[in-house]
Amino acid sequence: MKVCVLYSGGKDSxxxxxxxxxxxxxxxxxxxxxxxxxxxxxxxxxxxLVKLQAKSLGLPLIADTCLDDENSSLxxxxxxxxxxxxxxxxxxxxxxxxxxxxQATRFQRVCxxxxxxxFNPLWLxxxxxxxxxxxxxxxxxxxxxxxGYPLKKSMLGKRLTKDTVQLFSRxxxxxxxxxxxxxxETLVLDMPLFTKKLKIVEYDIVGEDYDATLIVKRAExxxx
Amino acid sequence: MILIISTCKYPLSDEEFVRPIVExxxxxxxxxxxxxxYERMETDYYSEIxxxxxxxxxxxxxxxxxxxxQLINYDGGILGIxxxxxxxxxxxxxxxxxxxKIGVYNVKIIKDNPLIEEREIRAYFLHxxxxxxxxxxxxxxxxxxxxxxxxxxxxxxxxxxxxxxxVLNKEIITKFLYEH
Numbered sequence: 001m002k003v004c005v006l007y008s009g010g011k012d013s014x015x016x017x018x019x020x021x022x023x024x025x026x027x028x029x030x031x032x033x034x035x036x037x038x039x040x041x042x043x044x045x046x047x048x049l050v051k052l053q054a055k056s057l058g059l060p061l062i063a064d065t066c067l068d069d070e071n072s073s074l075x076x077x078x079x080x081x082x083x084x085x086x087x088x089x090x091x092x093x094x095x096x097x098x099x100x101x102x103q104a105t106r107f108q109r110v111c112x113x114x115x116x117x118x119f120n121p122l123w124l125x126x127x128x129x130x131x132x133x134x135x136x137x138x139x140x141x142x143x144x145x146x147x148g149y150p151l152k153k154s155m156l157g158k159r160l161t162k163d164t165v166q167l168f169s170r171x172x173x174x175x176x177x178x179x180x181x182x183x184x185e186t187l188v189l190d191m192p193l194f195t196k197k198l199k200i201v202e203y204d205i206v207g208e209d210y211d212a213t214l215i216v217k218r219a220e221x222x223x224x
Numbered sequence: 225m226i227l228i229i230s231t232c233k234y235p236l237s238d239e240e241f242v243r244p245i246v247e248x249x250x251x252x253x254x255x256x257x258x259x260x261x262y263e264r265m266e267t268d269y270y271s272e273i274x275x276x277x278x279x280x281x282x283x284x285x286x287x288x289x290x291x292x293x294q295l296i297n298y299d300g301g302i303l304g305i306x307x308x309x310x311x312x313x314x315x316x317x318x319x320x321x322x323x324x325k326i327g328v329y330n331v332k333i334i335k336d337n338p339l340i341e342e343r344e345i346r347a348y349f350l351h352x353x354x355x356x357x358x359x360x361x362x363x364x365x366x367x368x369x370x371x372x373x374x375x376x377x378x379x380x381x382x383x384x385x386x387x388x389x390x391v392l393n394k395e396i397i398t399k400f401l402y403e404h
Contacts, residue, residue: 001234023236094236101348101391105327108280108350112326117281121239124390
């Protein structure tokens with residue numbers, strides 16, 4: 001089956017991509033940039049970085065933007081998926097949704113309206129097992145946003161490691177370990193399907209503890 | 225020993241609809257086997273059977289209804305989830321109607337049963353077909369709007385659930401495993 005992957009450049013969409021790649025023909029990536037981190041449907045990707053990731057993956061990228069409200073987000077989702085159908089004849093969509101019935105409901109409805117299969121291979125997975133699997137695959141991941149106690153500004157730019165996973169595991173009473181609720185966001189610098197890895201050359205960090213963002217000003221692809 | 229039946233045409237859907245059930249069964253401490261809908265079923269070995277759901281556009285399992293006809297003679301408990309609900313409905317000669325339902329909705333319990341203590345629950349739905357009416361073989365236990373959301377097969381411990389209890393109502397599955 002020809003599929004596209006709903007891609008933000010973070011850990012979950014990259015793991016979903018890897019799982020899709022093993023069993024389907026991944027034809028393209030689709031990414032939607034909301035206006036801010038306030039979007040309840042999409043993560044807040046840096047489209048320029050996603051372009052580099054797509055180049056490293058050797059996959060076409062269909063990118064679009066939306067406002068943070070639900071209607072604008074859904075309109076953008078329809079647009080990118082219709083385009084993916086038209087250009088690459090996809091029959092299905094793969095997402096990295098884990099536990100949000102809000103997200104899953106909307107993805108399923110849009111896919112159904114467009115007569116597309118919807119696959120959510122991480123659905124209901126234990127978040128800690130996802131993090132461990134990602135690291136076992138050799139993903140290199142950095143934190144690009146923290147948004148809530150007890151995640152400090154000093155985490156930004158740091159690697160997600162087994163120690164981080166252990167820490168998140170101990171904090172799971174107060175923190176969703178996957179960050180699916182926007183508690184934190186990540187950027188994948190390298191994963192098994194990348195032909196080159198992403199290198200952050202210049203960046204800024206803005207904000208304060210518990211609400212801070214790493215803004216990449218310049219990045220490039222380098223040999224692995 | 226629990227038999228878990230996958231109704232998924234594509235293995236990637238197993239990750240979404242079968243693995244969560246496997247994890248609940250494992251958490252409850254039961255041994256299990258997973259079989260696919262098109263495989264020949266040996267049921268004698270198992271105390272309970274769970275027939276899992278599948279993707280919204282997946283109807284391949286309906287081509288293998290004959291494979292499930294033997295379940296009528298099974299003496300253990302069966303929990304049919306979504307596609308499993310549809311399979312049980314068809315095995316007992318009921319007519320599915322096109323009722324598309326995607327998302328979280330309230331379900332009203334209309335008859336006491338061993339799976340749910342509450343009178344109303346929130347549940348996650350993902351289906352194209354369900355029952356509005358049942359024949360004498362089935363007994364409605366819960367409804368959502370005009371859809372029969374849970375039924376029991378009369379004189380059997382077979383239950384059909386049109387929504388996905390693994391998402392918001394895990395206790396339905398654990399109660400089925402422990403208490404049916």
